[in-house]
Amino acid sequence: MATHNMEHLRTFLTVYRVGSLTEAARMLGISQPTASTHVHSLELNLGLRLFERSPVGVTPTPKADELARDIAPHIDALDDLAFMSNVSGADESLHLGGPAEFLTAMLLPGTPELTQAIGVRLRIRFGLVDDLLEQLRAGHLDLVVSAVRPRVQGVTASPLFDEEFVLVAAPSWQTSLPGDEPVEAELARIPVVAYAENLPIVRRYWRTVFHRRPDDLRSNCIVPDLRGVRAAVLAGAGMSVLPSYLVQEDLVAGKLVTLHTPEFAPLNTVYLATRTGDLNRNHPLRSLASAIERLSQTSGNSPTKP
Secondary structure (H helix, E strand, O other), X not given: XXXXXXXXXXHHHHHHHHOOHHHHHHHHOOOHHHHHHHHHHHHHHHOOOOEEEEOOEEEEOHHHHHHHHHHHHHHHHHHHHHHHHHHHHOOOEEEEEEOHHHHHHHHHHHHHHHHHHHOOEEEEEEOOHHHHHHHHHOOOOOEEXXXXXXXXXXXXXXXXXEEEEEEEEOHHHHHOOOOOOOOHHHHOOOOEEEOOOOOHHHHHHHHHHOOOOOOOOOEEEEOOOHHHXXXXXXXXXXXXXXXXXXXXXXXXXXXXXXXXXXXXXOEEEEEEEXXXXXXXXXXXXXXXXXXXXXXXXXXXXXOOOO
């Protein structure tokens, strides 16, 4: 195929991966009409219909599937070379976003491994998941650790880590409870240190373990950071539900105790999200994702398979 069609092929592959001409145009830095013209010209040159258009996007035809399989390795390899060429002549960075608690506890202790894996500067950004995923979609971040399954057009995610949640308090609260395994009504006597006003993490735990809403609980402190919740619980302010990776050392040292041990601990799957297709064409990003997966697996919680 003629070399002057290279940009048409790149546009086709991007549209194929994200399922939208508008989104592909944004990612490539071209206008939507230009992206549409690229795809239409390619269809004319090949004598094939590559996409079925609809109001919600485009659907690839079987011929498009075949073409994408044939050209993707070559387009991605060329993009890899272009990226590395840019890195050699500039102060390039990869941008990683995620919840402060998870990144600080799980990934930042492995910063040397992360930076050595990618060979460029690593920039970390903390934030809330919706904002981080929008920044990823818009190209301001390269990879996001997400505590919810992303449902954003142009973003692809894979399971990374299963957070296990535990109900914990300072030892003094355990001594005030009768028996080794207190019932729900007895736990309701202990004030809650919460992440938010509506007790989102505690509420999920209660519904999973006790099969009801925690209507009887009362909060005495709201801290919008799980590290702050942990600090308040350590100080004896009350009980809370926290991810096990954040309190494991405190439990081993006896600074915190588990107030209740359910038969099946509540879990939440954490995802690793990138723009669709980026991992295939960006070698440093693939290396960063692999290093993050290795560091996460050392916790002992393997990711859930879809």
